[in-house]
Amino acid sequence: MTVSTDVGDDDGPTQRERLDLLVTDVATTLMGVVASDMVSTTEGVLDDLRHFFGVDHVSLRHTDHHLRASVLIAESPPRSATSHPDPSDIIYFESAGPVVEWAEQGVEPRVERPGGEAGGVSFLAAPLVSGDRPTGFLNLSKSGDRAFSNAEVDAMRAIAALFAQLKARIEAEERLLYTAQHDDLTGLSNRRALLEYMEQRLQAGQPGPVATLFIDLDRLKALNDFLGHTAGDQFIHALAKRLRDQTDPHDMIARLGGDEFVIVPAKPMTAAEAEKEAERVRQLVGERVVLGGEKVSRSVSIGVAVGTPGQTSVTDVLRQADHAVLAAKTAGGNGIAVFTDELRTMYALRDDVELHLRHAVENNALLLHYQPEVDLRTGKILAVEALVRWQHPTRGLLLPGTFIEVAEATNVAGELGRWVIREACQQFAQWRAQGMALDLVMRINVSPVQLVSLDFVSTVAKVLMEFGLAGSSICLEITEHVVVQDLSRTRITLEGLRRIGVQVAIDDFGTGYSSLSHLKALTVGALKVDQGFVHRLGHDTDDLAIVKSIVGLAKSFDLDLVAEGVETEIAARTLVDLGCYRAQGFLLSRPLPPVEIAKLLKVGSLPLNFLDRRNVS
Known part of the structure; x- marks a missing residue:
């Protein structure tokens, strides 16, 4: 800011014009000031005011009404402090001199000249006022006698008003910035x-x-x-x-x-x-x-x-x-x-799955494998379970444990589940048209999202009608924890499935005993023993006791019972001894693609030579 420093001796037009120009220049300078450069810009303006008015010192102070103190913002020239912090940076009103004491309540400019108690200093203090409340003051001071004309007082009043506006604007911007960067409830950063x-x-x-x-x-x-x-x-x-x-x-x-x-x-x-x-x-x-x-x-x-x-x-x-x-x-x-690197690998796969799964469902990148369920006494195939796979373009064949959880977390589970039901029923109908699987049951897993969907039963009915399948040839499997989680909604869905003849089995049974008391109220036809209990049969007495109790429970409620995860001969023999004859697992057959499972369906049974062995470890 550059202004004339030729100060007149009277209130004539020439001086007023220069003062008006000064006020205009200050207004222009302060117009674009932001919080980060407020102090440095203010110091420049105070330098110009000091030279224009020919005084020794100019300062800007803000009032902190909460502390009841006057806080130094900027001054010209800066004083050399003898201590840190400088005690004059914050002056409390209760112990202040007459000028600072005036600033707490004063809303009109104050002028003092040498003589009497004023000493040898002349000053002009112009208050910063917001509304009717003083928020600080702008002070000119000079050693010796210095008269301040009415025009100069008016100009300082106007400049102080500009600084008051600047203070209010900066504070409003800081409040907005604080709100934008902090949490409303806690005051922490957002x-x-x-x-x-x-x-x-x-x-x-x-x-x-x-x-x-x-x-x-x-x-x-x-x-x-x-x-x-x-x-x-x-x-x-x-x-x-x-x-x-x-x-x-x-x-x-x-x-x-x-x-x-x-x-x-x-x-x-x-x-x-x-x-x-x-x-x-x-x-x-x-x-x-x-x-x-x-x-x-x-x-x-x-x-x-x-x-x-x-x-x-x-x-x-x-x-x-x-x-x-x-x-x-x-x-x-x-x-x-x-x-860790281990988590990095795991979640890199998860992120990949989340990014591409929906596209895979929409573009038929998924496929079904089928695992046979057999009678452990004869080897006869009684049912097949449809298990979804994803032929990923870069990661190969992915098993459901890799992407089902992501599907449920990203609202793709419903769409995925509908695809599985339709694909399995279409394949089942093709086999039957070829004279295979005529007396078998197709088992299909159902996600929690599907089970609570209001149109789930009607969707299943439409698929059955499309492929000419009887409801009794399909068994939908729901996990036990879903039954416990929303019993009322589950009961409504199961009743609807019963009306269209579809069978229902509780999968992973034994992991949530809270559902046992609800078996009477649920229209289910089968229980599938969780593989975690089956794996250790013959080696763990606790698991043996649990499976034995589930076998008894199934008989009491006249339910079919299927053991999952049969991988050892001793587990298979133990199941037969307990009276659980239906089973599936790697010992019998891995899940197979349609062409391979069709070969087994033509034969209709699997060889079970291990049941005749006497010495099983």
Whole structure:
């Protein structure tokens, strides 16, 4: 800002014109000021004011009404402080001199000249006013006697008003910025602020490694259900305060929403050091919180990932930490998992699957293999189970364990399930048209998403009609935990399937005993013993007792019983001894593609020579 410094001796037009030009120049200069350059720009304006008015010192101070103090923002020329901090930077009103004391309440300019108690200094103080409240003042001072004309007082009043507007605008922008970068409930940083911070930390040349702790509370919903969502919010708020109070004040702590938090320690940490810090945080979070007279606590799962500045992106580090916390929760929760090369391989596959699965379903990249179910006494094939596979273009043949969970998590399960039912029924109809599988049952697995779908029964009925199949030739398999999870919805669906003649079996039976009491109420025709119990038959007395009880249960309810996962001869012989004659597993046959299974269907049975052996280890 460049203005004339020729100050007149009266209130004539020439001086007013120069003063008007000064005010205009200050307004233009302050118009584009932002928070980051406010102080430096203000110092430049104060320099110009000092030269224009021919005074010794110019200062801008803001009022902190909460502290009841005047805070120095900028001055010209800057004083050489003899101590740090300089006591004049913050002056409390209760111990201030007359000028600063005036600034707490004064809304009109104040002028003082030498003489009496004023000493040898002349000054003009123009208040910054917002509404009717003083927010600071702009002060000109000169040693000796200096008269300030009315025009100069008016000009300083106008310039002070510009600085008041600037202060209000900067504060409003800072409030907006704070709101944009902080979580409403906790006051912690939000995702946006976290990403900006991590971008800076992971730039090349920054100190590293940069550790990230991804925190996910275990079962917060249970607390909300018990005490209500307000109490849940109070718990989150108390937890956030605890994290803030008991971590390094320079650490980045962000709430991503819900019950998820991220901590990025300010100091560099290796994976081992970050894991120790995560354990400290896990114990810290686990301490009880008092809410409405109740002492409550939640355990927490924490995923740890470490990035290298200049080599690792923010997206990669957060994804790795997210994968690690998922691994911790999958392991049962209340634990810590560090992202490793093993997890990298596993989740690279998961990410690939998530990205391409829908396309695979829509473009017939999936296929079905079929595993026979046989009578262990005769080897006769009684049924075949349709098992989905994915012929991945780069990873080869993928088994359902690789992609079913992803399908359920990404809302592809319903579409995938409909494809499996239609494909299996079409293949079954082709076999029957060729004179095969006339007295067999086709078993098809059903996902939880399908089971609770309102149009599921009608969809199955349409497929059966399309391929001319009787409902009794199809058995849909549902897992036991689904039955327990939503009994009322399951009962409605099963009743609808019964009306169209479709059989239903409970798969993986034995892993959720809470469903035993509901067997009478469910229209199911078969139980399939979970393979985990079958694998160890002949070697584990506990598993033997469980399978024996399931055999008795099936007989009591007049249900068919099928053993899954028969892989050893001793397991097969034990099942026969227990009275469980239907089985499937690798000992009998692996799942086979349609052409191969068709060869077995033409024969109609499998050889079971092992049943005649006497010495089975």
